[in-house]
Amino acid sequence: MSSATTDPHPEPATSSRSRGLVLVVEDEPAIADVIRLNLTKAGYGVHIERRGDTVLAAVARLRPAAIVLDVALPGEDGISICRSLRAGDDWTPVIFVTARDDEVDRIVGLELGADDYVTKPFSPRELVARLGGVLRRTHGVPDATPQTVGAVTLDDVRRRVFTGSDEVALTVTEFDLLAHLMHKPGRVFTREQLLSAVWGYSSVAGTRTVDVHIAQLRSKLGQASPIRTVRGVGYAAEHRAAPS
Structure with missing residues (x-):
């Protein structure tokens, strides 16, 4: 060089x-x-x-x-x-x-x-x-107990995600977005809440960022994805994801 x-x-x-x-x-x-x-x-x-x-x-x-x-x-x-x-x-x-x-x-x-x-x-x-x-x-300080929602298991300590026995590679932000949803299964978060909690800031154009990362997570997790869209509100992780 x-x-x-x-x-x-x-x-x-x-x-x-x-x-x-x-x-x-x-x-x-x-x-x-x-x-x-x-x-x-x-x-x-x-x-x-x-x-x-x-x-x-x-x-x-x-x-x-x-x-x-x-x-x-x-x-x-x-x-x-x-x-x-x-x-x-x-x-x-x-x-x-x-x-x-x-x-x-x-x-x-x-x-x-x-x-x-x-x-x-x-x-x-x-x-x-x-x-x-x-x-x-x-x-950050990880949660020592792996979290499972449906077929997805999230290990905060090792920062690893599995669908069954298969590991799924995620970016830092994808992991933290999924973790935020999975640690409170069933709770619906608005895009603004997710942007503030995961990214640490708010932006007029930022909610589109949330949508893109949700789409990426669903693509990587496939049919095992626990993420549900609550139309007009936001997203939630549920044990049995509904079509959206």
Whole structure:
């Protein structure tokens, strides 16, 4: 890897141990520097890559706690990178950064397994908050008792989900959304409640994010999915899911 694509100012190792190392993939130096500054202030270690075609090697080498990934990059775009990570069974949390407020782009990214997204221009504090939310969900205090609803079993300690004896690979956000529903079976949650509880924020356009993740969960869980749509209200996990 050439020095032109590698972070020329790596943070001290103590910084990366405090809250984890974040791989920032951004080709615009000014934006990369702002992200670096704010993440460093928040206690994260930061490594920056400028090109998309260097990211997979960097992930394999650094094993970051999370990836902040621009969608439009030289070499390889962020959507392709995320697709390659998930296809390789790498579920490192990914937050997309996109230059356009384009719902289609956001939905495609979420369907590929991204955990969240921000749209340029964005508040650096918002990005730090979103990242913190994803990582808290990843490293939060787990429930020691596996939860079973219908044919689906969710193990909080190992962060694993099974349909019968088959394990289902989920992103951080998919897992936490399913866990929130399964830990209170039968309770109906509105989209706004799910967005607040799982993502940690509210947004006018955010409820569509919930729908996309629910669709992804149903696709992965297949006929075993316990998720029921309560039309005009929201979603619930039930022992016998009704068609919706």
